[in-house]
Amino acid sequence: MANYGWNGKILRVNLNTGTTSEEDTSNFEPEKFIGGRGFGARVAWKELPPDVGPFDPENRLMFMPGPLTGTLAPGSGRCTVCGVAAQNSVISDDAEGLYSWSGIGGSFGTEIKFAGYDGIIIQGKSSEPVYLYIEDGNVEVKSAEGMWGKGTYAAMKEIMKKHGKETKVAAIGPAGENESSIAAITNDSESAAGQGGFGGVMGSKKLKAIAIKGSEEVKVDDHEALLSTVKEINHEVCWPVSTDDLEKGYTSSSYSVDSHSKACTLGCQGFCGGTRSLNYPGDIQYGEVTTFSFCASIGDYEVDHIGNQLGINFWDFAYGIVPILQYASKQDWLNEVDGLEIPAPEEKIINSNYADTPKPLLVKLMRKLAYREDELGDLMAEGGVEMARELWEEETDEILSRIYPGVPDYPIGYTGHWDCHWKHGAVGWPHWLVSSLIWATSNRDPANDSVHHFTDNIALYPEAEMMNGEKLSWDKVREVSERLYGYEGAMDYEVTYDPPEAKASAAVWHRWRGALVASLLLCDWQMPRVFTLRPKDGPQTYPQAEAEMFSAVTGINMSEEELDKAGERIWNLERAIDVRYGRNRDWDESIIPYFEHPSMDAEGEGKHAFDAEEWKKQLTAFYELSGWDTETGRPTRSKLEELDLDDVADQLEEKDLLPS
Amino acid sequence: MKNKEDSKPDEGCEKNSGVSRRSLLKVMAASGVAAAVVGVSGCAEQEGTTTEFACPYCDESFESETELKDHINEEHSGEFEPPKASEFLEVHPEKCVGCEVCVLACSSYHENAGSRELSRINVDVDPLEPEFFRQRVCWQCDSPECYYACPIEGAMYIDEETGARCIDSEKCTGCGDCVEACPFNPSPIKMDVDEKVAFKCDLCKDREDGPICVEMCPRNAIEVKEEWEPVYERMDIDAEELTGYMQDPDRQEVEQ
Numbered sequence: 062m063a064n065y066g067w068n069g070k071i072l073r074v075n076l077n078t079g080t081t082s083e084e085d086t087s088n089f090e091p092e093k094f095i096g097g098r099g100f101g102a103r104v105a106w107k108e109l110p111p112d113v114g115p116f117d118p119e120n121r122l123m124f125m126p127g128p129l130t131g132t133l134a135p136g137s138g139r140c141t142v143c144g145v146a147a148q149n150s151v152i153s154d155d156a157e158g159l160y161s162w163s164g165i166g167g168s169f170g171t172e173i174k175f176a177g178y179d180g181i182i183i184q185g186k187s188s189e190p191v192y193l194y195i196e197d198g199n200v201e202v203k204s205a206e207g208m209w210g211k212g213t214y215a216a217m218k219e220i221m222k223k224h225g226k227e228t229k230v231a232a233i234g235p236a237g238e239n240e241s242s243i244a245a246i247t248n249d250s251e252s253a254a255g256q257g258g259f260g261g262v263m264g265s266k267k268l269k270a271i272a273i274k275g276s277e278e279v280k281v282d283d284h285e286a287l288l289s290t291v292k293e294i295n296h297e298v299c300w301p302v303s304t305d306d307l308e309k310g311y312t313s314s315s316y317s318v319d320s321h322s323k324a325c326t327l328g329c330q331g332f333c334g335g336t337r338s339l340n341y342p343g344d345i346q347y348g349e350v351t352t353f354s355f356c357a358s359i360g361d362y363e364v365d366h367i368g369n370q371l372g373i374n375f376w377d378f379a380y381g382i383v384p385i386l387q388y389a390s391k392q393d394w395l396n397e398v399d400g401l402e403i404p405a406p407e408e409k410i411i412n413s414n415y416a417d418t419p420k421p422l423l424v425k426l427m428r429k430l431a432y433r434e435d436e437l438g439d440l441m442a443e444g445g446v447e448m449a450r451e452l453w454e455e456e457t458d459e460i461l462s463r464i465y466p467g468v469p470d471y472p473i474g475y476t477g478h479w480d481c482h483w484k485h486g487a488v489g490w491p492h493w494l495v496s497s498l499i500w501a502t503s504n505r506d507p508a509n510d511s512v513h514h515f516t517d518n519i520a521l522y523p524e525a526e527m528m529n530g531e532k533l534s535w536d537k538v539r540e541v542s543e544r545l546y547g548y549e550g551a552m553d554y555e556v557t558y559d560p561p562e563a564k565a566s567a568a569v570w571h572r573w574r575g576a577l578v579a580s581l582l583l584c585d586w587q588m589p590r591v592f593t594l595r596p597k598d599g600p601q602t603y604p605q606a607e608a609e610m611f612s613a614v615t616g617i618n619m620s621e622e623e624l625d626k627a628g629e630r631i632w633n634l635e636r637a638i639d640v641r642y643g644r645n646r647d648w649d650e651s652i653i654p655y656f657e658h659p660s661m662d663a664e665g666e667g668k669h670a671f672d673a674e675e676w677k678k679q680l681t682a683f684y685e686l687s688g689w690d691t692e693t694g695r696p697t698r699s700k701l702e703e704l705d706l707d708d709v710a711d712q713l714e715e716k717d718l719l720p721s
Numbered sequence: 722m723k724n725k726e727d728s729k730p731d732e733g734c735e736k737n738s739g740v741s742r743r744s745l746l747k748v749m750a751a752s753g754v755a756a757a758v759v760g761v762s763g764c765a766e767q768e769g770t771t772t773e774f775a776c777p778y779c780d781e782s783f784e785s786e787t788e789l790k791d792h793i794n795e796e797h798s799g800e801f802e803p804p805k806a807s808e809f810l811e812v813h814p815e816k817c818v819g820c821e822v823c824v825l826a827c828s829s830y831h832e833n834a835g836s837r838e839l840s841r842i843n844v845d846v847d848p849l850e851p852e853f854f855r856q857r858v859c860w861q862c863d864s865p866e867c868y869y870a871c872p873i874e875g876a877m878y879i880d881e882e883t884g885a886r887c888i889d890s891e892k893c894t895g896c897g898d899c900v901e902a903c904p905f906n907p908s909p910i911k912m913d914v915d916e917k918v919a920f921k922c923d924l925c926k927d928r929e930d931g932p933i934c935v936e937m938c939p940r941n942a943i944e945v946k947e948e949w950e951p952v953y954e955r956m957d958i959d960a961e962e963l964t965g966y967m968q969d970p971d972r973q974e975v976e977q
């Protein structure tokens with residue numbers, strides 16, 4: 062195995078016995094599965110059959126950075142957390158969870174690499190609370206007595222006091238300890254793996270924290286080539302900025318002047334605005350706006366800190382539980398919690414009502430959730446869908462189907478998020494058709510995996526000012542669309558359902574690229590560079606950047622096409638894992654009720670009704686472009702073999718899950 | 722990086738009595754305040770509990786730095802030329818996001834390695850103390866104590882074009898005196914453990930397009946400045962705060 066990019070070993074910890082071992086990274090076929098999400102899926106395929114539940118000791122909790130992690134590539138310091146996710150509602154009688162993954166920023170992914178590893182796999186369950194201490198190649202399982210029960214920051218501080226300030230820590234709070242299905246794993250004060258409920262998985266293993274100290278570096282084959290690609294990306298305008306910003310020298314991020322978000326991780330440009338704001342306006346001191354509510358416009362810094370310390374996944378709490386309770390109040394099912402009134406908005410219940418919810422109530426709810434206090438707390442800890450159904454049964458399907466794609470048949474437990482059709486993120490018709498296809502085929506909220514790539518770009522770049530002062534015209538947009546997806550109409554606002562391949566092609570491309578980006582591992586907001594505003598001959602896009610950086614770092618020359626194949630392979634393997642849980646076309650179509658609610662387009666009120674029959678043709682096109690069977694939505698043998706996944710095809714066939 | 726305990730500042734001072742102290746005080750005499758602020762570390766001789774400030778040009782010694790300075794100004798003025806002022810890098814904290822691209826770019830260019838340790842620029846953050854956010858790079862001081870402290874002829878030199886205070890790795894023996902002399906802590910001069918050579922920012926003087934960090938920073942937060950300002954002005958803080966700002970408590974002696 063090449064000596065660049067990857068370190069060559071993966072750490073495995075068995076908490077049943079407290080023993081650790083190292084595995085050669087080459088066993089994970091790095092040239093085929095890259096790292097990050099790719100490694101996670103590969104382990105899951107081999108070691109996590111569908112009968113492994115999220116809280117079973119046999120579940121694997123994986124922390125997987127990628128070959129680019131620890132280099133200066135954009136947002137490379139991130140890491141994926143993979144395993145059987147706790148957040149999914151019950152899928153079927155014999156599966157309590159669904160394999161999934163979550164991304165985490167902060168310093169943790171980089172430190173795994175600097176400590177000499179390409180990933181950490183944790184299995185088993187400790188009898189006593191423990192934490193893991195890793196220093197360059199030395200690993201110790203240490204007692205977490207005295208730390209158990211404390212918040213995430215307190216645990217981090219205690220560990221840093223013991224092992225030095227430079228120690229990087231990922232920890233869980235009380236929510237994770239109490240095996241909440243929506244508990245997060247927190248790193249630094251601003252980064253968390255929220256979606257998936259992996260905090261609960263970590264808690265079920267009695268693992269309070271992982272502390273790492275590394276002093277090595279990531280070897281890069283061709284520094285000059287890496288510098289040249291990164292330079293081009295870094296001086297690219299990510300999210301077109303105002304002229305005012307540009308004059309002040311800010312080349313990237315629409316958040317730059319006002320909030321000056323800090324980088325969440327190595328190579329990050331503070332692009333998404335999700336981390337601390339260094340000069341947040343008003344009386345809030347910088348540093349106090351944290352990732353819990355993602356950005357200050359949604360949440361409140363005090364509430365954020367409490368959420369971070371309790372270790373709760375903000376998305377399901379704020380966009381699921383809180384709106385459901387508001388709806389319940391409106392219906393007079395539940396008007397107060399411990400004497401605190403639940404507001405019942407006059408207007409439609411939409412997820413952004415969260416921002417107007419009184420602080421004391423939010424804090425009360427979060428504490429109840431994290432400590433599973435009384436019946437409500439106990440149910441909230443199971444996530445919004447379970448809570449609503451337990452308390453108010455089918456009556457809640459109306460509100461649930463507006464919040465959770467998949468209700469009532471396959472509610473996998475993730476609230477809509479930048480699907481752009483309902484409230485969160487308004488991109489407008491018909492662009493959200495692409496998001497809908499991505500949602501249909503996802504094993505989690507797919508916003509960060511591929512929805513953002515498409516929606517943010519289409520929302521912000523057309524008609525934006527390029528660096529030469531010209532506007533990026535719709536003709537140029539169509540050129541980019543043709544270059545990336547093979548269909549001009551993918552990005553055309555006049556093309557809706559016809560031809561069905563138009564929108565489907567973009568969805569497929571972003572699924573592959575999303576899987577790749579989360580395996581390399583790069584920031585999924587900064588990459589891929591769908592548009593560039595630096596004038597260019599040919600289409601205004603830079604899709605070969607990932608391949609350039611991968612080749613520069615690893616010394617393995619791969620073209621854009623070859624690397625996309627790896628993305629497609631990883632995505633197909635994840636699909637095969639889903640198929641083992643019974644995933645089929647029906648399941649994918651279960652998101653229809655959610656999208657059938659009138660959309661809210663950029664103007665605010667929706668008029669574009671979703672046409673389910675037309676949409677199904679698009680889904681068929683999505684399957685066809687993927688090389689999957691159109692009747693079942695499952696990968697075919699020929700596709701799997703084309704992707705070197707022959708053994709996957711064999712195993713699916715054995716279980717009668719391979720389309721004939 | 723070399724351990725502070727190993728470098729024995731007092732010994733260094735004695736060993737180098739001629740060259741280093743002499744040149745330091747030259748400039749102190751010539752440029753007044755800034756030099757005093759930058760300090761006289763390593764030049765005060767400890768004798769029991771009293772500190773003596775020895776004149777490098779004659780045999781007299783004094784109880785305070787001020788007395789010594791007055792003495793030099795009166796008795797030995799006009800004897801020396803300070804080195805050419807240098808260009809320097811200014812990192813604008815209000816633009817910097819702490820991505821560390823500059824850090825890895827620097828070590829990539831100079832050392833063919835993506836390493837914080839081998840970089841000449843660093844950004845420190847404390848994940849649990851958000852106010853703590855600090856960009857560290859050599860200030861290319863007007864009175865560069867590192868340069869004066871160096872005991873080897875030519876191992877530290879002033880780049881003719883940019884004025885950068887540079888280390889000649891061929892001549893450097895890795896004694897660490899420059900690291901010790903720099904009033905900032907951690908010092909922007911580092912030691913390469915394997916090669917026993919000190920290295921520091923040289924403003925990428927041999928690079929056609931100028932400093933690589935400036936070119937790579939995604940936020941245009943680093944700027945090459947040509948006009949000299951006293952160090953504390955560059956840092957936008959009071960002179961009194963200077964030592965506190967960048968130094969460990971165990972370097973407080975500089976403030977005397």
Ligand code: SF4
Nearest residue numbers: 817818820821823938
């Ligand atoms: S590259 Fe620029 S923004 Fe990033 S840490 Fe360095 S100075 Fe700050």
Ligand code: SF4
Nearest residue numbers: 859860861862867903
């Ligand atoms: S290394 Fe220290 S003493 Fe030397 S020029 Fe730089 S900041 Fe000044």
